[in-house]
Structures are given as C-alpha cells and as structure tokens.
Amino acid sequence: MEHLPNSEFLRRAIALATENAVSGRGGPFAAVIVRDGKIVGEAANTVTATHDPTAHGEVNAIRAACKALGTFTLAGCELYTSCEPCPMCLAASYWARLDAVYYGCSAADAARAGFDDAFLYEEFRKEHAARALPVTQLLGDEAWASFAAWIASPAKVTY
Numbered sequence: 001m002e003h004l005p006n007s008e009f010l011r012r013a014i015a016l017a018t019e020n021a022v023s024g025r026g027g028p029f030a031a032v033i034v035r036d037g038k039i040v041g042e043a044a045n046t047v048t049a050t051h052d053p054t055a056h057g058e059v060n061a062i063r064a065a066c067k068a069l070g071t072f073t074l075a076g077c078e079l080y081t082s083c084e085p086c087p088m089c090l091a092a093s094y095w096a097r098l099d100a101v102y103y104g105c106s107a108a109d110a111a112r113a114g115f116d117d118a119f120l121y122e123e124f125r126k127e128h129a130a131r132a133l134p135v136t137q138l139l140g141d142e143a144w145a146s147f148a149a150w151i152a153s154p155a156k157v158t159y
Contacts, residue, residue, distance in 0.1 A: 005102045009034050009080040012042065014104055017057065017082035020044035028113065029057040031081035033065035033074060033098075040077065041065025057081060058089035062096050072159060073097045083110050086117045087124065 009032050016030030027045040034040065043060030047053055058081050066072055074096040079085075083105040085093060093101050107117055128135045150156055 005078075005080075005100075006034070006037070009039065009078075010082075010102055010104055012039065013057075013080045013082045016042060016044045020057075025049050026055075027057075027115070029081070029083055031057040031061035031079055033061050033077050033079055035065075035069070035074075035077045040068050054088065056086065056089050058085050059092050062092055066096070075099065078102065083107075083115075086110075086115075087120045 013030045013032050016032070017028045020026045020030055021028035025044065026047055026049050030042070030044040032039050032042040041061050041064035043057055043064050045057045046055040046060060049055075058079060061079070061081075062074065065074055065077060075098075077096075077098055078100045079093055079098050079102070081089070081101065081103045084103045084107045085101060086107075090101075110116070111118065123131050123133070
C-alpha cells in the first residue's frame with residue numbers, strides 16, 4: 001500500500017521532542033504512530049526519567065499504539081519520528097510491522113548533538129568474539145526446550 005507522508009504528523013513528533021528536551025524529562029526524541037490519518041500513539045524519550053535504556057521515543061510510541069489498538073502488530077500504521085531511528089528503534093519498527101517510517105533529523109544530525117549510533121552499526125558488523133560486549137551461547141540444547149514447548153503448544157499465538 002502506497003503511503004504519502006503528512007508533514008503535520010512529523011511536526012507533532014518534533015514538537016514533542018523539543019518539549020521533552022526543554023523540560024529536561026528526557027532526550028530530544030519523540031514519535032507518533034498514525035493509522036488511517038489519526039494518531040493512535042505518541043511518546044517522547046524517557047530514558048533518564050524512567051531509568052530505562054529502551055525507553056526511546058519510537059519504542060514508547062510503539063508501546064502506546066499497541067496498547068491503544070489492543071494488538072502487537074502495527075501493520076497499517078506509519079511511524080513519524082523526530083530523528084532517524086537508532087538500530088534498536090529501527091528493529092522495533094520492523095517487529096511492529098509498521099508500513100512506513102518518516103523521520104526529521106538524520107543519524108548524522110544526532111551525532112552532531114552527541115547521540116552517535118555509528119558505534120552500534122560497527123559492532124553489529126563484527127563477529128561475536130570481536131565485539132566490545134561479549135556474547136556467548138550457553139546451554140543451547142537445554143534452551144531448546146522452550147522452543148519445543150512453543151512448537152507443541154496449541155495455545156501459541158504466532159507473530
């Protein structure tokens with residue numbers, strides 16, 4: 001489905017981000033989720049306010065929209081965000097199955113303001129053993145029990 005961006009929704013995200021920065025409640029990031037021309041979720045960054053490193057504006061907006069719509073998928077929705085999503089927020093956008101993402105500032109703009117995601121992109125290109133954060137698999141066979149239970153469960157909800 002072809003989506004035409006609506007600048008007014010991006011202006012709302014920018015206003016929320018600016019208000020958040022001025023108030024000191026969080027970083028200069030915010031996002032809105034739109035379905036059928038209406039905002040169904042919006043939020044600003046609350047990383048420092050909530051002591052939650054995942055509380056980026058996009059993630060918070062995705063959570064708000066999912067709660068409002070009573071679903072874990074946002075197919076049929078668009079994300080308008082004040083800044084190009086970081087790797088976590090971009091991944092969350094894919095997981096949410098959003099139809100489109102529109103952003104204001106670029107990743108380079110964020111880096112100029114002290115929010116540089118380049119390190120993360122570089123890390124993800126490295127082999128596990130070469131990353132700054134050690135990532136090691138343990139108990140793979142035992143852990144498979146969770147997947148086996150999922151496969152066998154008649155109560156599972158596929159996503």
